[in-house]
Amino acid sequence: MSVSSPSQPKQNLPLLWSILSVVTTLLVIGVLFLVVILAMSPAGQTLVQGMNSLFAGSSIQLWWYVTRAAGIVAYLLLWFSMILGLAVTSKYLDGLLDRMFTYDFHQFISLLSLVFVGLHIVVLSLDRYLPYSALQILVPFLSPYRPAWVGIGVLSFYIILLVTATFYLRKRIGMQAFRVIHILSLVGYLGATLHGIYAGTDSVLPAMKLVYAGTGLTVLFLTVFWLVLAALRKRPAPRAAPAHASRPKSQAGMRS
Numbered sequence: 001m002s003v004s005s006p007s008q009p010k011q012n013l014p015l016l017w018s019i020l021s022v023v024t025t026l027l028v029i030g031v032l033f034l035v036v037i038l039a040m041s042p043a044g045q046t047l048v049q050g051m052n053s054l055f056a057g058s059s060i061q062l063w064w065y066v067t068r069a070a071g072i073v074a075y076l077l078l079w080f081s082m083i084l085g086l087a088v089t090s091k092y093l094d095g096l097l098d099r100m101f102t103y104d105f106h107q108f109i110s111l112l113s114l115v116f117v118g119l120h121i122v123v124l125s126l127d128r129y130l131p132y133s134a135l136q137i138l139v140p141f142l143s144p145y146r147p148a149w150v151g152i153g154v155l156s157f158y159i160i161l162l163v164t165a166t167f168y169l170r171k172r173i174g175m176q177a178f179r180v181i182h183i184l185s186l187v188g189y190l191g192a193t194l195h196g197i198y199a200g201t202d203s204v205l206p207a208m209k210l211v212y213a214g215t216g217l218t219v220l221f222l223t224v225f226w227l228v229l230a231a232l233r234k235r236p237a238p239r240a241a242p243a244h245a246s247r248p249k250s251q252a253g254m255r256s
């Protein structure tokens with residue numbers, strides 16, 4: 001009877017991932033194929049028309065809606081990533097989650113936030129209402145709409161891109177540089193928040209005001225908590241009092 005070694009499940013993982021990715025790809029292709037066939041049928045045509053009117057598909061502002069939605073999702077993911085990043089440094093989630101998991105999750109959420117920022121800015125160029133050129137998207141303060149606040153969004157994008165890239169360059173640049181660059185994420189987050197509030201159309205809505213206040217305050221609180229912890233850790237430990245200091249006065253003067 002063969003006894004499986006503890007390393008065997010780990011060895012099977014790549015094979016499992018390959019099978020899983022092939023099955024997922026086949027499923028996605030199958031579903032896409034079905035959707036195309038369905039859309040071409042008369043019933044599908046009616047469905048497409050219904051979806052068009054439901055999601056304002058024929059509206060000239062369709063891409064404007066998409067860019068706004070993608071911006072809000074990107075912002076929320078960035079906030080979540082900040083919360084996880086601060087949990088890694090302050091260790092406040094250590095009782096609940098393994099710190100390596102928190103770190104990996106933090107890295108994944110940062111990347112996902114960047115994907116939505118990508119969608120947010122690529123869609124701007126598709127917009128028929130106020131189309132953006134590549135230069136207006138990539139060079140800060142060239143935007144035809146609220147140039148200062150959109151410019152701050154562009155700068156935040158570069159900061160977030162740099163910080164996320166260092167996840168993959170950590171070994172090359174070293175831990176010290178990784179930590180210093182990571183502190184910049186606070187500037188990127190602040191910039192993205194101001195950009196969302198002052199460039200966004202939705203920030204006048206009470207719900208969005210609540211979102212910005214809630215997310216901003218949690219990051220502020222956790223940053224202060226992290227700074228206080230760091231200051232406490234740096235404080236030199238109190239030196240052990242000399243033995244005679246604890247002796248009563250009457251004994252302190254006595255010679256043994």
Ligand code: HEM
Nearest residue numbers: 068071072074075137153154157192196199200201202203
């Ligand atoms: C190249 C970088 C960027 C460009 C050109 C850009 C452009 C814009 C523009 C034109 C708007 C106004 C849309 C509206 O009318 O509501 C906007 C809003 C917004 N952006 Fe960005 N943005 C950039 C980066 C970012 C980043 C890095 C984030 C967050 C991670 C972000 C999140 C948001 C949010 C939350 C809104 C508000 C949406 C709304 O309330 O309607 N943007 N952005």
